[in-house]
Amino acid sequence: MHLVEQMTSFDNISDCENDISNFSKETNAAFWIEDSNGRMIYPDEASMETSTASADYTVTFDEDESFIDMQPSGETTTNFYPFTLKNGTAYALAVQTDLFVVQQATKVLLSILPYVILMIFLLSLLCAWLYTRYITRPIVRLSKISKQMAELDFSGQCGTGREDELGCLAQNLNSLSASLSTALNDLQTANQQLKTDIEKEQELERQRVDFFSAASHELKTPLTILKGHLAGMLNGVCGYENHIEYMERSLAVVDRMEKLVKELLYVSKAEGTQKSEYKTINFAEIFRVQIATVTDLLEEKEQCLEANIPTRLYCEVEQAQMERAIQNILVNATHYSPSGELIRISLSETHGTIRSEIENTGVRVPDDSIPHLFEAFYRADTSRNRNTGGSGLGLYIVGKIMEMHQAKYGISNTNNGVLFWFELPCRQTIDNSI
Known part of the structure; x- marks a missing residue:
């Protein structure tokens, strides 16, 4: 044209x-x-x-x-x-x-047309698969994360690189996972704390039951003795003609009961919610005062005392409670050491910690009894403790007082006897040893 x-x-x-x-x-x-x-x-x-x-x-x-x-x-x-x-x-x-060239080209095209159609079909399938993978991969990932969340596994995180609805859904799943993980951890912590509190309360309740059961048993024995003495004297039973002698025995039993009741009241008060008044005092002076109160016992049993106590050693404690603990330790050391033995007392301060050691010689505690010495009414040697008039609450009270002051304490056997020690953190120390 x-x-x-x-x-x-x-x-x-x-x-x-x-x-x-x-x-x-x-x-x-x-x-x-x-x-x-x-x-x-x-x-x-x-x-x-x-x-x-x-x-x-x-x-x-x-x-x-x-x-x-x-x-x-x-x-x-x-x-x-x-x-x-x-x-x-x-x-x-x-x-x-x-038309020869056109006819030849037409024949060639017709001969390769099935292969072209097949290749186009396969290429279409490949493109469709790749596109499907691209579209469904984030959905599969979200499904996997949601399944983990259903199994309470919140370690997985969804990729948030997309800005479409799938990206928004991934961000929401991540936020939900973090919130649920935090809530679950808080719930587990609360459950663990509740479990610990319940176990502690059950242990305290068991200790109370054991304590009052032991206290009832301790009171039952002197009451039975006292009742027997009184019944024998009133009924004129043979052997009870000397009323004065049995009245003296009964009075001794009453004294023991009174001492035990006082100990029980003290324990009840120590385990209550009363407010303790801590103040900084000369801790060395407490030791000197309490040593003076057991001087008569030492002379009665002809025991020697060796004390290494500084002039001043200040510490923040509840004075009345600590005086009671030191008194019980010294009385135990005096009662359970044979006559003529030595009692060593040392008090020192190192790196802000007060350490005290009280050793009574000539006696030894069975190794299997040492872990139980601070239990209420426990006696390593029942016959000996009965004779000394002990209530079985002395070391129990000492342990409670030491725990109240957050002190470390313990009893161990030495080559010469038995050693009680405790370590108490102090606020201020002024040590002028002599």
């Missing part, structure tokens, strides 16, 4: 020869020109007889038609394009094209 437009600008056919020849070479097609009567005027008919002998066709065209198609004959096809020269003469440009 472009060639036809160029030819309309010429005055005669001879001017078009160069353009037609060049176009024929470029397109590898045969060209000729016919007039309105169907007679070939370019090139001449003699030169075209050979090339067109195999083509059987009839030409009809109208000047008003811009394109005339002919049915192909053999392996060529011919198209006619009417045009009018500048001088007004009408012609038709015939173009004959070889």
Whole structure:
């Protein structure tokens, strides 16, 4: 069509020869020109007889038609394009094209078409799988995290790199996981604390039951003795004629009961909620005062005392409680040491800690009894303790007082006897040893 437009600008056919020849070479097609009567005027008919002998066709065209198609004959096809020269003469440009190459290309395309369709199908499946993975991967991840959360595992975290609805959902799941994890940890801590408190309360209740059971047993024995003495004297039982002797025995029993009741009241008060008054005092002076209270016992049993106590050693304690603890320790040391033995007392301060040691010689505690010495009414040697008039609460009270002052304490056997020690943190120390 472009060639036809160029030819309309010429005055005669001879001017078009160069353009037609060049176009024929470029397109590898045969060209000729016919007039309105169907007679070939370019090139001449003699030169075209050979090339067109195999083509059987009839030409009809109208000047008003811009394109005339002919049915192909053999392996060529011919198209006619009417045009009018500048001088007004009408012609038709015939173009004959070889269809062999087109047919061969068509056959090749038809032969590879199934493979192309298969490749396109497989490529479509691959693209669909990749796209599905891209779309569903965050959903699968969210599903996995939510399943872990359902099993109370909050260690997983969702990726929050996306900014769409899935990214928002991932952020919400992370926030929910953190909140649930914190709440679960708090609940576990509270449950553990509650369990500890319940176990502690059960232990305290057991200790109370054991304590009052032991106290009842301790009171039952002197009451039975006292009742026997009184019944014997009132009924004139043989052997109870000397009322004064049995009245003295009964009085001793009452004294023991009174001492035991006082101990019980003291323990009850110590385990109560009364307010303790701590103040800084000269701890060494407490030792000296309590040593003076057991001087008569030492002289009675002809025991020697060796004390190494500084002049001043200040510490913050509850004075009445600490005096009671030191008194019980000294009395125990005096009672349970044989006559003529030695009692050593030392008091010192090192690096802000007061340490005291009280050793009574000539006696030894069975190793299996040492862990139980601070239990209420426990006696390592029952017969000996009964004779000394002990209530079985002395060391129990000492242990309670030491725990109240957050002190470390203990009893151990030495080469010479039994050693009681305790370590007490102090606020201020002024040590002028002599």
